[in-house]
Amino acid sequence: MIPLSLVSAPSDDRIDADAVRQALRAKVRQAVQSMNGVKQVRAVSVKVPVAIDPLAWGAVQTQAPFVYWRSRTTDSTYAVVGAARQWQGEAGSGETVPASVVERLAPWLDRLPPAVRLWGGARFDPTSEREAAWADFGAWTFMLPRFTLHRSGSTTRLHATLVAPHDTAAHEALLRQIDALRFPNIPDAHTDAHRIRRTDRPTRAEWMRQVRAAVQSIRSTDLRKVVLARAVDLHFDHALMPWALLHRLQQETPQCTAFGWQPKRSGPAFIGATPERLFRMHGDTLRTEAIAGTRPRGATPADDAMLRHELLTSDKDRREHAFVQDAIADALAPLATDVNMPDAPSELALQRKRHLRSEITATLHESTSPLNVLNALHPTPAVGGTPTRTARAFIREHESFDRGWYAGPVGWMTQDAAEMLVAIRSALVDRDTLTLYSGAGIVEGSDPASEWDEIENKLADFKAALER
Ligand SMILES: C=C(O[C@@H]1C=C(C(=O)O)C=C[C@H]1O)C(=O)O
Numbered sequence: 001m002i003p004l005s006l007v008s009a010p011s012d013d014r015i016d017a018d019a020v021r022q023a024l025r026a027k028v029r030q031a032v033q034s035m036n037g038v039k040q041v042r043a044v045s046v047k048v049p050v051a052i053d054p055l056a057w058g059a060v061q062t063q064a065p066f067v068y069w070r071s072r073t074t075d076s077t078y079a080v081v082g083a084a085r086q087w088q089g090e091a092g093s094g095e096t097v098p099a100s101v102v103e104r105l106a107p108w109l110d111r112l113p114p115a116v117r118l119w120g121g122a123r124f125d126p127t128s129e130r131e132a133a134w135a136d137f138g139a140w141t142f143m144l145p146r147f148t149l150h151r152s153g154s155t156t157r158l159h160a161t162l163v164a165p166h167d168t169a170a171h172e173a174l175l176r177q178i179d180a181l182r183f184p185n186i187p188d189a190h191t192d193a194h195r196i197r198r199t200d201r202p203t204r205a206e207w208m209r210q211v212r213a214a215v216q217s218i219r220s221t222d223l224r225k226v227v228l229a230r231a232v233d234l235h236f237d238h239a240l241m242p243w244a245l246l247h248r249l250q251q252e253t254p255q256c257t258a259f260g261w262q263p264k265r266s267g268p269a270f271i272g273a274t275p276e277r278l279f280r281m282h283g284d285t286l287r288t289e290a291i292a293g294t295r296p297r298g299a300t301p302a303d304d305a306m307l308r309h310e311l312l313t314s315d316k317d318r319r320e321h322a323f324v325q326d327a328i329a330d331a332l333a334p335l336a337t338d339v340n341m342p343d344a345p346s347e348l349a350l351q352r353k354r355h356l357r358s359e360i361t362a363t364l365h366e367s368t369s370p371l372n373v374l375n376a377l378h379p380t381p382a383v384g385g386t387p388t389r390t391a392r393a394f395i396r397e398h399e400s401f402d403r404g405w406y407a408g409p410v411g412w413m414t415q416d417a418a419e420m421l422v423a424i425r426s427a428l429v430d431r432d433t434l435t436l437y438s439g440a441g442i443v444e445g446s447d448p449a450s451e452w453d454e455i456e457n458k459l460a461d462f463k464a465a466l467e468r
């Protein structure tokens with residue numbers, strides 16, 4: 001049973017929506033005049049007098065795409081609605097973001113005004129075979145927002161981004177888009193969807209064979225680690241509301257970055273809450289992390305302490321983890337100096353599971369683009385394997401479903417900062433079907449049944465959100 005309702009959105013009587021729209025219209029008019037059709041990006045913003053939940057706000061707008069981000073570390077939440085400019089494309093030579101795109105986006109990043117973020121995401125594997133549900137996402141997408149609602153602490157601001165000369169010439173259309181922005185109450189965002197069926201890809205029997213095949217390859221080829229994933233399709237009797245589900249998921253996942261990406265309003269939505277950051281950079285300072293190695297949380301304090309000890313001393317999990325550390329160090333070597341790696345991983349305790357985690361810092365060479373960092377780091381052996389090439393080939397050959405953007409990079413970039421997450425603990429909502437994705441690192445010594453259970457545990461946040 002899953003009656004989903006989005007709560008805590010202010011109604012039009014708590015907020016003077018007309019005043020907000022009028023204020024933004026006035027700012028846009030001023031900007032259009034002062035930009036004078038000269039090629040540039042400009043952002044204007046107005047304060048929204050009442051704290052608004054960006055997720056609830058974004059959910060009811062009509063423009064697409066809709067992108068959502070609730071940061072794990074700061075009390076900062078973004079809802080992006082519509083695109084002032086979008087780049088989307090297919091795989092180039094197999095790099096996550098083709099070199100030509102890195103080049104094309106560079107001048108845009110250079111001239112972004114301080115408050116404007118370029119948002120983007122990419123498939124786990126740009127060249128693998130694609131299922132129809134992932135078609136609208138592209139191999140990669142980058143975009144400049146049209147409207148952004150940003151809540152930071154108790155302050156909410158509504159931003160509009162203009163790209164001249166196109167937007168200054170077409171500013172009447174932009175003003176109409178502002179008129180269409182809503183600030184509603186949404187207790188009507190409600191559905192009674194009941195789960196009627198679960199399909200596992202692969203089935204448990206197929207999984208056992210896959211994991212054994214992986215262990216066999218580890219013994220007989222250069223493969224050392226491969227992360228194999230599963231897709232669990234949950235079918236409901238009614239269409240699901242992705243944003244209501246994400247609203248609940250983020251309440252279940254306090255240490256995680258919650259995210260959502262929907263290319264078309266009536267199409268599939270990709271949502272999740274991930275503990276893993278691909279990287280964060282500010283100026284020349286880079287932070288990244290290795291997260292791999294897993295145990296559940298215990299039901300009692302004694303049980304929990306035992307599982308903690310088990311994880312920290314598990315040879316198998318330490319090996320799973322070390323592959324990620326080593327690959328990150330190798331990937332950063334050409335891009336950075338002072339790569340700082342802890343001697344031993346520490347514990348990251350989440351609500352329903354715990355991981356081994358190593359925080360890594362480095363100093364980037366001058367003017368390293370976040371897109372170069374992205375291409376260098378993704379996919380780490382936390383989601384791919386070691387060596388990357390062999391692991392990717394193994395995944396392509398053995399996994400029976402399209403990962404789409406699951407385990408891919410999703411995030412934002414500004415002129416001098418960037419943050420990309422690893423889109424795990426995620427799902428695709430496609431009308432009445434919810435596909436949950438999760439994987440586990442297979443190394444020498446992996447037991448197929450335990451790896452199945454580990455993934456089942458990684459799906460527990462979504463299960464809790466569905467039962468909430
Ligand atoms: C691949 C996933 O998680 C990864 C696999 C882990 C493991 O096998 O121990 C732990 C964290 C992540 O590196 C996922 O959740 O889908």
Ligand SMILES: [Mg+2]
Binds near residue numbers: 292294441
């Ligand atoms: Mg594992």
